[in-house]
Amino acid sequence: MALLVQVLITGLAAGAVYGLIAVGIALLYRLTGVVHLAIGELVGLSVFVALAVIGGAGPVTGAASAGSFLVSLGVAAAVAVAAGLITYLLAVRPFLARGWALGWIGGLLALAFAIRGFIQASFTRASYVFPDPIGFDRLGDGGVIRLGGGVTVQARSFAILAAAALLSALAVWVLLRTEVGRGLQAIAGDRLAAEALGLPVERMVAGAFAGVGVFAVVAALVQAPAAPISADTGALLGLKALVAAMLAGFGSPWRVLGAGLVLGVLEAAVASAGFLGPAFRDVIPLALVLVALFVRPSRGEAAWRS
């Protein structure tokens, strides 16, 4: 029972970030038919830029002030906007225009490949610690709360969950309640009809690439101080978000978010099973998801074709 609580809280916190990024991936897919294979690397780039703003590329220790965290958040968001626009204009639109799907797959991967190289060349240590602006370390026992029965949870997990709830509420509000959100839904439903109605489809789609990037970066930054970060961090985050989106058939935001949470809890459960060891944390959930998709692709495909 106690272990269950620990798995749930840790898993939901990690899964919430996968889910939030996956919601962005699903939205872009429904707008353009493009699966954003480079989103993880774009997030990684922004996180590392934020890190450089806070403390430079040198070894970072100790907590950052809330002020410097906000500045870095702003810079990271700006980088995410620029990266999102560049991605759309250079790696997606030219290939969509000529209906060459292999082209944008290659374009996004080439971009991801280059960003990863850039991070590795600029940040040469094996891993970095992202400074904590809120100072969760002061809570409980060095940032770890004991819930009794040997259950320990990072205090930050609760903050991540709260932030995730806020961000998903924000996403749903933007998509369902605002003018922009209704416009995006119109484009996702029928692009030609949306164009005929006079919506600036091109601008809105480009804006969606930028906005989804910012959204993903904010989600990632909330979680960033929780674990050491490396050049692989972004790629792994992107991979799991893609898996969550795929698991939910690129469907409604709630389903996609739910798939992310399921994936996170699955990982936490495997990681907590002592006899398996942490190396299986990535293998088993991914294998299960792949088998599920290959055995029953039909459910997802219904959404993919729409």
Place this chain on the structure above:
Amino acid sequence: MAIVRQVRAALAGAAADAARAWDRWAWAWLGAFAVAALAPLFAGDERGLAAGACLVLAAAGLRIAVGLAGMASLAQGAFMAVGAFTAAHLLRGGWDLAGATLAAAALAGAAGLAVGAGAARLRGPFVALGTWVAAWLAAFALSAFPAISGGAQGLVLPAPFVGVPGGGGLAVTPAGLYEIALILAAAVLLVTRALERGAPGLALAAIREGPDAAETLGVRAARMRLGALVASAAVGGLAGALLVQAQGLADASAFGPLRSVELFVAVLIGGAGVTVGPVLGSAVLAAIPLVADLLGGAAGVDPVRFEPAVASVLLLGALLVGPAGIAGLLGLRGRRSVPAEPSGAPGPPGDARLVARGVAKSFGGVHALAGVDLALATGEIHALVGPNGSGKSTLLAILSGALAPDRGSVELGGSDVTDAGPAELVRRGLVRTLQPTTVFADLDPLAHAGTGTVALRRAGGAIRAALATPKARAETREMRGRAAEALGVVGVPAEDLPAARLDGKLQRLLMIATALSAGPRLLLLDEPTAGMSPAGSAELAETLRDLRGRGIGILLVAHDLALVRAVADRVTVLHAGTVLAAGAPEAVARDPAVVEAYLGG
């Protein structure tokens, strides 16, 4: 002695074909191969050369999936890993080079089968996503099982040797492995070229450009796609096995997702549609660090930090060239030198009367068809008319084997074909065209019409085509002859122009020509005049009468009643899934039930 004569004749035929196809490009490629084979004499780094040749081999294999089948396989690095670690363990267990390498290729092919069984059923970008997850899964699994991967240090391999009869072994140097990889890479390129020119290439092109239309021509899309992925995985395994032997070390980090991306991008930028594309693409990837060194040195920047920028600019720039890739820039493209021979082949013999009895089909409670009888004989035009939603297209799908009816039976030439699929019906002489204009955009008219002959071929299997056996070559020539004739019958010029660039009327006619090249006795045409001008419609009527004159039976679904009056011998009117009236056009037009249904009683 008969066998000797046959072999001699086959070799003479092959030599004649080769001589006919031989041109200055062939000399150029032969020269390039010779220079590459001599490279170890000049270059010092034999292990580096061998590694390069192995990557070209892996890319050449990947082109079978990406270029031929149009599947975005992002797991080639993982298939290399399967081959690499299989070979590593077998070599450590005392196997020789040949045994270990072949076993590695076989196991990688099996891995391709496992991934492909799932991925081949997915569409478009989801193949990329599925294989991408598989690539990461392989990387995670290697780090989770150090017993297989040797952990962070990797596995050190003994020097490879080739077993010699009578005991002992012949040591193979990295230069030797380079030559082996080079020869295999050249062989894969040649085989891919042969496949592309034969029936499998046409079938894969049809699947790539329009899976639904390909199915109506009797192409088994899922099986072909799976085969392409398995072949590309097996070649990847071969490359991985040779690579670790050349390096003397099997290191999991050399086969991560990054490797898969590199190979995929290499195939794309080289030109996925061109035989030598993988070679050119690999060369560009290898050149990235060199260019970065040069530019970085000139700008005074650390080249390592400059490399990502160079890579992104070069790769995106090369991708923007389009599907023809760098090969397209250099003016290289797939050339077709297989001449057509007049076929004179008649369609399938025997009776070909199509009879449907009591056919019913419902979709989730909606009765699309509620017991329909219909007959179609050779040499007649039978029009099927009715308002939208009356069940015309459903009936066509059932008659052509694409859908199974809930009740009722379908007979063709006296035997029951209710459960037969499109591939079997195409071979029995019944072909359908789809309602929307669906042409295989990239193919020129002759190749396009040729896709209709795929289901008929007897010597069109992947192995015969890959080896370009005399039978396969002769059949390819004959089938091109058939395709050319079919184009002539409907009046589509056999220009060197992709189908997407033809006008709407010619695209419609091309769809009919493609069906026609399958040598049908019966044609099911779903709204062939949709979107045509009245003049085009009149021209099509002429073509349909001509086909009838050649003894072909046509079931014509049409909204265009002028066309129906002009050509139909008999008319069946469908209404809400039942036959409202059937008979001669004039009688049906006066039928009170039809008048009421159409003029709104």
